[in-house]
Amino acid sequence: MKEKPRVLVAEDDSRLAAMLTELLESEGYEVLVAPDGQRALHLSLTQPFDVFVLDRGLPVMDGLDVLRRLRQGGLTVPVLVLSALGNPADRVEGLDGGAEDYLTKPFDVDELLARLRVLRRRGTSTLPSIRFTGGLFEADNRTVVLDSGARIVLSERESALLEQLARRPTQVFSRGMLLDSVFADADDPGVVDTYVHHLRKKFSKSLIETVRGLGYRMGSLS
Known part of the structure; x- marks a missing residue:
C-alpha cells in the first residue's frame, strides 16, 4: 500500500x-x-x-x-x-x-x-550529492566519496538508508519510521539494525548515532 x-x-x-x-x-x-x-x-x-x-x-x-x-x-x-x-x-x-x-x-x-x-x-527528486562531515554521498550512483579521496560503493539498501538519514541530519528516526520509509517490504524489523551495522562496518561507528530509546540519526566520519 x-x-x-x-x-x-x-x-x-x-x-x-x-x-x-x-x-x-x-x-x-x-x-x-x-x-x-x-x-x-x-x-x-x-x-x-x-x-x-x-x-x-x-x-x-x-x-x-x-x-x-x-x-x-x-x-x-x-x-x-x-x-x-x-x-x-x-x-x-x-x-x-x-x-x-x-x-x-x-x-x-x-x-x-x-x-x-x-x-x-x-x-x-533525488539529490545528486549530499555533504556530511567527513565525506560526500553521491545518491545517483550510490557512492560515498571520503574527504581522503577514497570512494566506497554501497548496496541499494545501504544507499537508501544513508540517504534518508543524510537528507535530514538533525532528525532522529525511529526504527518504525525507517522501516516504513526504507524497508517497507521487509518482514523482520531487525533489518534496520542490520543495515546500520553494515554501514558502520564500512565506515565507522560514528557515521550513524544511536539515540537511546528513540532511534538513529546521522553522525559523522570525524
Whole structure:
C-alpha cells in the first residue's frame, strides 16, 4: 500500500487549520497541525514530512524564525509560506529565509494544491550529492566519496538508508519510521539494525548515532 504524503500545517487560526486539514486530507495527504512556532519546530525536527505549510505570524516563535532554524539544521523539506503579509518585501524576506514558495491570504484553493504538488515533486527528486562531515554521498550512483579521496560503493539498501538519514541530519528516526520509509517490504524489523551495522562496518561507528530509546540519526566520519 502506497504511503500518504505527509504535510505539516503550522497555523494558529483554528478555523483555517481545520479547513486546510479537511482540504488536504481529501487530496490524500496525512496532515499534522502545529498551532505555534515551537510545536512546529519540534514536529519538523522529530518526524518526516514531504512538505510544510507555514504561517508567518505564529505565536511563541515567528514562522520565519522556525524556517531559518530548520534550514540551519540541514532540513531540506520544501516549505510554502502562507501569510497575510503580501507585499513584495515580505515575499522576498520569506524566500530569502529559506522558503521555496510564498502564497498570500486569502488564497485560491486550487492554486494552493497545485503549488504543493510542485513542491512535492521537487522534494522527492533525488539529490545528486549530499555533504556530511567527513565525506560526500553521491545518491545517483550510490557512492560515498571520503574527504581522503577514497570512494566506497554501497548496496541499494545501504544507499537508501544513508540517504534518508543524510537528507535530514538533525532528525532522529525511529526504527518504525525507517522501516516504513526504507524497508517497507521487509518482514523482520531487525533489518534496520542490520543495515546500520553494515554501514558502520564500512565506515565507522560514528557515521550513524544511536539515540537511546528513540532511534538513529546521522553522525559523522570525524
